[in-house]
Amino acid sequence: MSQLRFTKDHEWVRVEGTTATVGITEFAQGQLGDIVFVEVPAKGKALSDGGEAAVVESVKAASEVYAPVSGSVTEGNAALPDAPDTVNKDPQGAGWFFKMTINNPAELDSLMDQAAYDKFVADAS
Amino acid sequence: MRYLPLSDQNRADMLAAVGVASVEDLFADIPAAAKAKATFNLSNSMSEMEVERVLSAIAAKNINAAQAPSFLGAGNYRHHTPASLDYIIQRGEFLTAYTPYQPEISQGTLQAIYEFQTQVALITGMEVANASMYDGATACAEAATMACRVTKRAKVLVSGSVHPHYRDVTATALRFMDLHIECLAPDPVGVEDLIGRVGSDLACVIVQTPGFFGHLNDFTALAEACHAAGALLVVCVAEPVSLGLLKSPGAMGADIVVGDGQSIATPTMFGGPGVGLFATREKFIRQMPGRLAGETVDENGRRGWVLTLSTREQHIRREKATSNICTNSGLIALAFSVHMTLLGEAGFRRLAELNHAHAALLADQLETLKGVKILPSAFFNEFAVQLPKPAAPVVEALAKRNILGGIPASRFYPTYPELENILLLTATEMNTEADIAVLVGALKEVLS
C-alpha cells in the first residue's frame, strides 16, 4: 500500500514498502516557472533527513531539493537532465527526481498528508 | 552646479508636494549628533577648466611612453590603439549603458558580448568564454576555485612561469576558502618539472604561456598527465597578442584558459582597468563564473540575445553562487572585441608577427653586449635578460637617461637574490628600430 506525504519545502514522497520516490509538487513547479536544469543525485549517495539531495533551476530561481527522510539513493531519474520541462508537465509522475531507501519509517510521521499539504499551500498564498 | 538639473523653484515645488519644509527635513532619520560632526576640510566645486588644470598638473608629474622609449611589459603592454576604437567605445549608448538585464533595449551590448565571447573562444582554442572578469589575476583565482568545485579536490599547483600577481591573487582567494596552494619558485631559466608533480590530490595545475620570463611552452604532455590524474589544466595568457602566432592553449588540451585582454583593449593606463578573459569547455558551463550572453528568439521569431544561466550568479544563488562577481569589465570587453574586429584574422596575425620581429631585433642587438644573456631560447615579444650586475639600479640609470628600459625581476620578487640581475624587457610594434638602438646604446654605457 503506498502512501503519499509532503514536506514544508514542497517535496512529495511516495512510499512503497521500504523504498520511496521523491519529487517536487505542482505548487513548487508553478512557483519556479520554466525549469531549465535538473541535477539528480547518484546511486548510493547517503541522504540525511532534510539534507540536500538534488538541484532544480528555472530561469529566475535555483533551488535545492531536500531529502524528506534519511536513507540512501537507489536511482536518480536519468531522463530529467535532458528533458527538464518534464518537471513542469508532470511533477508528481514522470517528473520524479530520485528513488531512495528509508532508514527510519517513523520520520514519515512528521510529514504532511495530502489534506494537510493542500491547507498549507492555501494558507501560504 | 552643472550636473544638477533642479532649480530652486523646482526644489520649492517638490518640497511642497512632498509636504516638508526643507531638504534637511528629509534627513531627519539620521541621528542629529552624527550629522553635526559632518564637517569636511575639502575643496568646493570647480569649473571644468579648474579641474583640467589640477589634473593636468598631476599627470605632468609622470613620464609617459610618448616622452620616453618604453620597453615595459610583465603583463601590461603598450600597443597601438586604432582611432576608430576610442570613438566607438565613447558612444554614449555603450559607455553609459547599464548591465543588459532588460534585453529588449540592450541588444547592442548583448550582441557585442556574444561576439566577444566567440572571439575569446576562437583565439584561446576553447569551446566557450564568459562576458569578462575584472582582470587576468582575478580570472586565474576564479579558475582555481572552479577547478576545485569541478574535481571536488582542495589543492592547486602553480608553476613558476605564472605572473606573480596572478599567483598572489589566487593564493589569497584560496586561503580564505580554506583551499590549498603550492607555488613553485620563479623559473627564469624554464627548467621546472611539472609533470612529475601531478598527483591525484590536485584540482588543477596552473601554468602560463608565454611565461613570465618569456618562455614559450607546449603544455600538451602536461595536459595529458593532468587528465590521467583527474586534474584540470589552467593556462594563463597575459599577452593575448601572442595568440596570433602561437599554438593555442586549447590545442594543447587546456581545460580553462584565463588572461587579461588589456594589451588588445586599452592603453596601459597604469595597470587598470583591464579585462579578465575566461574560457573553458562546454561541459563546465554551469560551473563557470561570470555573466554569459546566449542566443535566443523573441516573440516575433527574431534572433536576439539575453543574459543566461544567471541562476549560477550572486543575485539568484546568493551564498551558493559560483562567484560573487556582479559588475565585471563590460566596456573594456567591448574595446577588446572592437579591436579584434578591426584587426581581423589577417591583422591579428600581422600584429603578432610585428611584435615578435621587434623583440627578436632587440634580442639580436642585446646579444652584442658583453655579459648580457637572453634567457629564453624561444619567446614572443618579451624575455628575461641576465645582466652582469643588479638590474634595479640599471633601470634607475636608464630612467635618468629618459628611457623606460624594462622592469627588474626583483621588483616582483624582492626575496630572491638569485633574480637580482634579471631584467624583463618587452618590444612591441610601437618600439621602432631607433628606440631599440637608443636603449641598447644606453644599456652599453650603464653596464660598462
Added chain:
Amino acid sequence: MTEIVTTSGHRALQIEQPLIFELDTSGSTAVDLPAAPKVRTRLGQLRSDKPIGLPGLSEPEVVRHYTRLSQKNYSIDTGFYPLGSCTMKHNPRLNEKMARLPGFADIHPYQPQSTAQGAYELIDTLAHWLKTLTGMPAVAMSPAAGAHGELCGLMCIRSAHEANGQGARKLVLVPESAHGTNPATAALCGYRVEAIPANAGGRVDIAALKAKLGPDVAAVMITNPNTCGLFETECIEIAQAVHAAGAYFYMDGANFNALVGRVRIADLGVDAMHINLHKTFSTPHGGGGPGAGPTVLSAALAAFVPVPFVVKGVDGFSVEEHAGVGAAKQSLGRMKGFQGQFGVFVRALSYILAMGVDGLKTASGDAVLNANYLRTELSAELHPAFDGICMHEVVFDDSFLKNTGVSTLDIAKALIDEGFHPMTMYFPLVVHGALLMEPTETESKATLDQFIASLLALARKAKQGDQAEWFKGAPRLAPRRRLDETQAARKPVLRWRNPEVGGVVAKQAAE
C-alpha cells in the same frame, strides 16, 4: 496593428545587423600594419599557422557595425534609469577627457616609482577624499568592484579575528533584504550566512539581531540606507551590540549617494564599507563595468589592507607592493593585479573635484528629494511598501496589481514602450513583487513628471482589470519583443559556430 514589412528587414534608423562572423570578408582588415622586418625568428616549436576563424572587415564596415549596435541600446545618455541601488547618474565627459591625458593613459604600472609620482598622487588624493568623506582612517584602493570590495572588507575582518585568536567565529549575519553579493561574498570568505529578519517598518529587527549575536558571529553586513530605501535608524545601537559581541560591522556602501556630505559613516560605528565609484562617483557603467570598489577601514582593520597601497612620505610617494614586509607586514595579501582600477580613479576624482564637497552635499539632498517626490506622486495609484519619508530610493509593493492579472514584470515591460528603462523588480525580496526606484540627483523635475505620468497611466490601465493580455504583449516598440529566456537557458548557445565546420547552424537573422 499590422507590422510594416520592409524588403531589407530594416526599420528606418533601426537596422538589423548580423554578427561580425556573418559579415566576414576573408582577408579584409581595418588596421593596416607595416610588414614585419626580416629577422631570425625565435618561436621554437610553438609557431602556429592554423586559421583561427576570426572575421575580417574594412574600417567603414566596422564603424557601421558598432554604430548600429549602439542604436539598439538604452543608456543614461538616452534617458532615465530608475534602478534601485544602482545610482544611474549622469556620466560627465570631462571624466573621459581626463582619463585620456597621456600622463595618465600612457604610463605603465611598474615603471620606476620616481617616474610615476603623479599616478601615486592621483590615487592618494582620491583616497584622501574617500577617507575624509567617511571619517575613516584607512582605505583599500585595490578592489575592482563593489562585490570585490565586500570581499576585501570580509577578508580584513577574518584576518583581524585570526590575529586576535578569534578565528573560530564562522558566522555572518545578513538582512533578508540584502543584495545577493553579500551572502555570496561571505561564502567566498569561508563563512556561513544567517538571515536577520526585517521589522514591520522595513528596517533590521534589532531584537532578532541581538538574539543571534554570539561568540560564533564574525560580522554583520548591513546596507544603510537599506535596500528598502530607509535609513537604519538604530544603526549606532546595532554597531554597539555588534562590537560588544566581539564582531565587526560591515556596511554595504551601494547606497552612499544618500549620505555623502551629510554624515560620516565612521560616526555610525562602521568598521568597513565599500564605495562603488561607478555609482556614487559617476564613473560610467559601460554595459557591465569596469567599476571600482575602494573599501574604507576602521583602525581595527587598517593593518590588514591588501597590497598594493600608496604611502605618502616626506620625499614623495611610494607604493607597498609586497605583503608581509614593512608597512604591509600584516596585509592580507593581493586581491588584484597591478595598481588597481586606475582609469576609474581618474574619472572619479575628476567628478569629485568638479562637484566639490558643497556640490556633493547638494547632490545627496537632491537625490533624496527626487526619491520622495516619486514616492508622493506615485502614491496616487501605487502602494509604498513602507510609510514615511524614504531616502534616495523608494520601494512599492505589487498590491496595486491585485486581481488585475498584470504583474510587476508586465508593468516594467510596458514602461519600455513609454521610453523609460524599468525600475528594479522583485528586489528586495522582503517586499512582494517589489518595484524599487532610485532617481538620483541628475534627473530634472520634467523627466520625473513624465515618468510619473506614464507609470500612473499604466497603473490605471492595469486596474481596469481586463488588460492583462495587452500588458503581456509589451514591449512592442523596442528593437526586440520579449525574448525567450527559457530556451536560452535550456539549450545554451553561447557563441557563434561556423556552420561549415559541422557546428551548430547559426539561426537566420531577421527576415
